[in-house]
């Protein structure tokens with residue numbers, strides 16, 4: 499038995515207003531006059547948060563276009579732009595949702611690794627530590643702030659750069675930054691966390707480590723999305739910690755059916771991670787009976803729409819593409835259904851599931 503020995507985020511600060519400490523946190527990381535690069539979710543352009551970013555001298559704010567989820571091409575272009583403009587940088591600070599945080603991680607790695615980020619999609623392919631990187635979430639749920647991956651769509655595959663060099667050196671968890679997130683987006687990203695918990699807790703890879711974090715994150719999600727009648731600051735506080743704990747839970751287990759199927763949707767149709775997981779979860783009663791019942795209650799209570807009929811009219815080839823992407827996620831299926839998963843999730847069964855979505 500080989501136990502996973504995983505690298506974690508080095509520094510964590512948590513609390514309302516902790517963003518105000520960013521200047522002193524970054525100061526010791528500055529290397530001569532090499533700038534800090536703040537990669538900020540484009541939603542914040544022109545918003546008051548921008549004036550609170552502690553830029554010094556050559557520091558630069560770059561707005562990340564996260565209309566679509568991050569691509570290897572986008573990562574390569576950003577790294578190239580920074581190298582030609584500055585030579586080297588002191589660090590990359592990602593401020594935004596999971597997409598911006600993933601971009602920041604990937605660009606930091608590509609400042610020191612040769613070639614294209616597409617060459618590093620996989621497990622432990624990254625050769626050199628990147629430059630210093632910090633993550634500051636403005637949406638809670640993905641767990642991207644704690645994970646050892648950065649999910650990218652490349653020319654051939656949608657897969658992360660999974661490596662010990664990938665986790666952030668620093669994260670700043672300030673729930674104030676999530677305050678004005680739109681209700682639907684907040685729900686979809688929050689459900690990503692809820693689904694991480696169900697998939698981890700119901701998976702065959704489960705151990706006490708994952709369970710301890712998964713149960714706590716699950717309880718926080720239920721407090722927020724089922725018990726509370728109105729969203730208040732305490733919900734933002736809790737969801738930020740649920741995201742962290744949910745991420746820690748899957749670090750030592752794996753996600754499951756919802757993610758495996760949703761990856762196929764996002765590859766073919768560009769469906770976003772959070773909403774894609776919700777679309778799939780709606781139809782997974784057979785695999786996660788209790789988890790899906792509670793999920794449906796959360797959807798009702800929060801008055802959110804989950805799209806249906808998104809696979810209507812797709813061709814056989816398109817279904818094949820989605821199934822190939824999905825069935826390629828072997829560890830996810832094995833975690834969900836056990837070693838004999840291929841006997842349970844046959845191509846016919848998966849096709850029938852996609853047709854329902």
Ligand code: NAD
Nearest residue numbers: 541567595596597636637640642645647648649679687771
């Ligand atoms: P997102 O980062 O894609 O952002 C969704 C939308 O919300 C964007 O339009 C963005 O501009 C906006 N937004 C962000 N913060 C906001 C705020 N405070 N107020 C208003 N709008 C705001 O959404 P997400 O769900 O956080 O992230 C999804 C991404 O995370 C996907 O690309 C997925 O692949 C990735 N992901 C990564 C990991 C990992 O371990 N690395 C895990 C899960 C998901």
Ligand code: ZN
Nearest residue numbers: 640690694757
């Ligand atoms: Zn997820």
